[in-house]
Amino acid sequence: MPKFLSNTPPRGSSLYISTILLSILAVLYLASGFFSATTAPAKPDNMFDYQTVDGYFMQSDPATDPVGPDEKYPVYFDYTKYNFGLIAAEHYPNEGNQIDYKDRTPWQRFTSFLNALPATSPPGTQYRLLYLARHGEGYHNVAEAFYGTKAWDEKWSRLDGNGTSVWSDAHLTAVGEQQARDAGRFLTKQFSSEVKMPLPGEWYVSPLTRCLETANLTWDGFNGSSTKPIIKEMVREVMGEHTCDRRSSRTVIHDTVPEWTIEDGFAEEDELWRADHRETWAEHDVRSRAFLDEVFANEEGSKIVSVTAHSGTIASLLRVTGHRKFPLQTGGMMPIFVKATRND
Numbered sequence: 001m002p003k004f005l006s007n008t009p010p011r012g013s014s015l016y017i018s019t020i021l022l023s024i025l026a027v028l029y030l031a032s033g034f035f036s037a038t039t040a041p042a043k044p045d046n047m048f049d050y051q052t053v054d055g056y057f058m059q060s061d062p063a064t065d066p067v068g069p070d071e072k073y074p075v076y077f078d079y080t081k082y083n084f085g086l087i088a089a090e091h092y093p094n095e096g097n098q099i100d101y102k103d104r105t106p107w108q109r110f111t112s113f114l115n116a117l118p119a120t121s122p123p124g125t126q127y128r129l130l131y132l133a134r135h136g137e138g139y140h141n142v143a144e145a146f147y148g149t150k151a152w153d154e155k156w157s158r159l160d161g162n163g164t165s166v167w168s169d170a171h172l173t174a175v176g177e178q179q180a181r182d183a184g185r186f187l188t189k190q191f192s193s194e195v196k197m198p199l200p201g202e203w204y205v206s207p208l209t210r211c212l213e214t215a216n217l218t219w220d221g222f223n224g225s226s227t228k229p230i231i232k233e234m235v236r237e238v239m240g241e242h243t244c245d246r247r248s249s250r251t252v253i254h255d256t257v258p259e260w261t262i263e264d265g266f267a268e269e270d271e272l273w274r275a276d277h278r279e280t281w282a283e284h285d286v287r288s289r290a291f292l293d294e295v296f297a298n299e300e301g302s303k304i305v306s307v308t309a310h311s312g313t314i315a316s317l318l319r320v321t322g323h324r325k326f327p328l329q330t331g332g333m334m335p336i337f338v339k340a341t342r343n344d
């Protein structure tokens, strides 16, 4: 025991008072630590909390098998056969009993419901539907399959290529290009007057070449002039170590898609990729929340948002919105219905 505590100092002495003060401070300090750890979670730095709204899409329903029946030979959920996963509801809350909606398509009814939500939501709550797309097959996907994931991660992914194939900032293979065009064909059907799925009003694309190529092929023909993708650093793939996830310079990206917008503050060279550190899930999720915060901060923004990105980016967006795991094949797409609640 420290000496000054063993002998009670004379009343009124400054040592006595400071001992009492110190004890009070210590108790307050311990109590604040206790309460902050157990009752009040640390206030998040993010502008919004995100949540997947369940019950409207098959992809968020535990009864839908994302990959079945054997993970070794995956057969991915075929959203092209299920209207992109939209569950045809018996009744939406915005539909009065009188309204005869039998002539409206399921997508028209869902869209009316989505558009009616702001009128009945508390301030600070927003809903949007995101169309998430994974790029088509790239040369890096072929190389990983060729070498096996272990050898790929340990050796080959760190090289630019193997002499016959190049996979740094990989391009799409012919198969990947076809997957991107097929996605466009599927969307053409969805946006047609028979189905009436709503077109996005905002398009975000990862700066990696395979995503620029995918978005270009998928969205070509949809009134190119109204399709104005914005290239966003925050939706790029897990960063570091693998050369396929190191982006090209801003100049090269601009030359690849001269008509698209590159977000403000986008550095000329890739300053985020590091040869000696692979981004963790926690680090990646910080970027994904920052991306969502930017999208949702504009309350007047479109309720239908397209994102062309990567398996890792999509997995992270699913984590931060509390959606269950839902792997997509290369060129695959999925909707997520997101509720954002402002933190203030």
Ligand SMILES: *[C@@H]1O[C@H](CO)[C@@H](O)[C@H](O)[C@H]1NC(C)=O
Residues within 6 Å of the ligand: 139, 142, 143, 144, 146, 162, 163, 164, 165
């Ligand atoms: C390089 O990798 C590709 C697969 O990405 C493979 O088809 C090719 O045979 C490899 N080349 C050499 C020289 O090993």
Ligand SMILES: *[C@@H]1O[C@H](CO)[C@@H](O)[C@H](O)[C@H]1NC(C)=O
Residues within 6 Å of the ligand: 215, 216, 217, 219, 220, 221, 224, 227, 259
């Ligand atoms: C895709 O690229 C071609 C050639 O550069 C261009 O004409 C077309 O408008 C692009 N498509 C989109 C959707 O930007």
Ligand SMILES: *[C@@H]1O[C@H](CO)[C@@H](O)[C@H](O)[C@H]1NC(C)=O
Residues within 6 Å of the ligand: 191, 199, 221, 222, 223
């Ligand atoms: C293209 O634009 C025209 C006129 O604005 C519109 O009628 C048509 O539905 C659009 N097509 C697609 C696929 O968005």
